[in-house]
Amino acid sequence: MLFKNYIWHPFTQEKTAPPCLKIVKGKGAYLYDERGKSYLDLISSWWTTTHGHTHPFIASAIAKQALELEHVIFAGVTHPKAIELIQKLRPFLSKELSKFFFSDNGSTSVEVAMKMAFQFWANKGNKKRNLFLSFEGGYHGDTLGAMSLGQSSGFFDCFKELLYNVKTIPYPETWINDINVEEKEAKTYKALSNYLERYGDKTAAFIIEPIIQGASGMRYARPAFLKKILKLVKKYDILIIFDEVMTGFGRTGTLFAYEQIEFIPDILCLSKGLTGGFLPLALTITKPFVYEAFLDDSFKKAFVHGHSYTANPLGCAAACASLELFEKEKTFVKIKDIEAFHKQHLLSLCAEIKEAVAPRISGDIAAFNISDTKTNYTNTICQKLKPIFLDNGLLLRPLGNTIYLIPPYCITSDELKISYDIIKKILNFY
Numbered sequence: 491m492l493f494k495n496y497i498w499h500p501f502t503q504e505k506t507a508p509p510c511l512k513i514v515k516g517k518g519a520y521l522y523d524e525r526g527k528s529y530l531d532l533i534s535s536w537w538t539t540t541h542g543h544t545h546p547f548i549a550s551a552i553a554k555q556a557l558e559l560e561h562v563i564f565a566g567v568t569h570p571k572a573i574e575l576i577q578k579l580r581p582f583l584s585k586e587l588s589k590f591f592f593s594d595n596g597s598t599s600v601e602v603a604m605k606m607a608f609q610f611w612a613n614k615g616n617k618k619r620n621l622f623l624s625f626e627g628g629y630h631g632d633t634l635g636a637m638s639l640g641q642s643s644g645f646f647d648c649f650k651e652l653l654y655n656v657k658t659i660p661y662p663e664t665w666i667n668d669i670n671v672e673e674k675e676a677k678t679y680k681a682l683s684n685y686l687e688r689y690g691d692k693t694a695a696f697i698i699e700p701i702i703q704g705a706s707g708m709r710y711a712r713p714a715f716l717k718k719i720l721k722l723v724k725k726y727d728i729l730i731i732f733d734e735v736m737t738g739f740g741r742t743g744t745l746f747a748y749e750q751i752e753f754i755p756d757i758l759c760l761s762k763g764l765t766g767g768f769l770p771l772a773l774t775i776t777k778p779f780v781y782e783a784f785l786d787d788s789f790k791k792a793f794v795h796g797h798s799y800t801a802n803p804l805g806c807a808a809a810c811a812s813l814e815l816f817e818k819e820k821t822f823v824k825i826k827d828i829e830a831f832h833k834q835h836l837l838s839l840c841a842e843i844k845e846a847v848a849p850r851i852s853g854d855i856a857a858f859n860i861s862d863t864k865t866n867y868t869n870t871i872c873q874k875l876k877p878i879f880l881d882n883g884l885l886l887r888p889l890g891n892t893i894y895l896i897p898p899y900c901i902t903s904d905e906l907k908i909s910y911d912i913i914k915k916i917l918n919f920y
């Protein structure tokens with residue numbers, strides 16, 4: 491118990507939180523505690539793990555790299571694993587996304603995107619474009635810039651005065667058999683049109699989590715509608731940033747969600763699944779025209795940003811191995827199977843339990859709401875269910891009144907069936 495007294499855990503009220511679960515081992519879709527009890531990791535350990543815990547192919551790639559070159563400064567220096575990673579990633583990306591800036595976590599990838607967008611306009615001599623636009627409920631990380639972009643997510647109320655002023659428009663959240671979807675989309679479209687009329691030429695960038703907003707409750711929006719509004723925003727020359735920190739690397743059924751929207755962002759943020767969930771690493775990827783605005787004889791126009799562990803070679807080695815696994819293990823077939831499984835079992839769960847509503851599914855992700863609770867992150871029935879899920883061997887972490895599954899891609903249909911059966915049993919009981 492000693493560790494409880496010294497370590498301050500994230501997103502935790504240390505006074506009232508129960509002692510931490512101590513996990514000592516991971517394998518595939520499972521985690522094991524110190525007594526040997528197993529838990530199905532249905533949240534991929536905060537949406538990071540892709541191919542499964544301790545995958546030997548990634549583990550050995552890291553070990554090999556550690557004996558070769560563990561780290562080196564990345565300013566004025568490059569190294570083979572960073573180059574290899576970009577060579578491996580490029581065939582998966584649109585050709586236009588061809589400039590790669592490394593950092594080390596999702597928040598920094600967004601911070602970088604935000605600073606790039608701001609300086610892009612400054613370098614062009616346009617000081618007027620200093621506003622950012624985002625969706626209500628968007629979440630982009632916990633550093634100050636990222637918090638500014640996500641301030642309507644409700645996590646950051648205490649910091650309002652520290653945050654940059656960012657405008658938001660309503661998010662057209664929808665689900666399977668939602669009869670009001672068009673009404674919500676029309677409301678978003680109108681709010682956006684009004685915004686653009688007023689602020690279109692003062693806006694530096696529009697940032698979205700494409701298709702699924704993660705932290706605000708796995709909220710789904712229709713790709714075709716997103717495409718429509720992005721085209722409208724582009725008419726005003728506003729930079730488009732896609733934060734695919736969560737949706738990237740297969741979560742929504744394609745390697746990147748932007749493929750389904752059929753819209754290539756000007757700036758793309760990646761992290762979480764980039765290394766298969768082994769090590770912190772991030773990329774902010776841009777189209778050439780963004781990069782070119784920073785080229786000048788003067789250092790003043792350079793992008794003066796960097797982190798100690800930028801492009802860490804161990805992280806790059808893990809990411810290379812993870813990308814190889816997508817082909818080696820036919821991962822997209824697995825994700826299709828998981829999606830089909832979600833469709834069948836989530837819909838039957840919602841049919842059976844009347845409090846389970848608003849089902850939405852996208853690739854690996856399945857989510858539903860519990861209807862008779864208020865959306866409140868800290869105190870709902872869902873939070874009370876968390877320890878009960880754990881007792882029953884499921885690691886789940888409901889968001890407000892949303893229960894969601896985002897399993898590692900190695901999960902089998904037997905393991906998924908067990909998960910749905912247990913969730914159903916618990917929801918029927920409580």
Ligand SMILES: *Cc1c(COP(=O)(O)O)cnc(C)c1O
Pocket residue numbers: 595596597598600629630631632699704705733734735736737761762
């Ligand atoms: C998790 C997340 C972030 C922040 O990433 P960290 O690595 O936790 O800093 C940013 N954007 C989205 C969409 C996320 O889900």
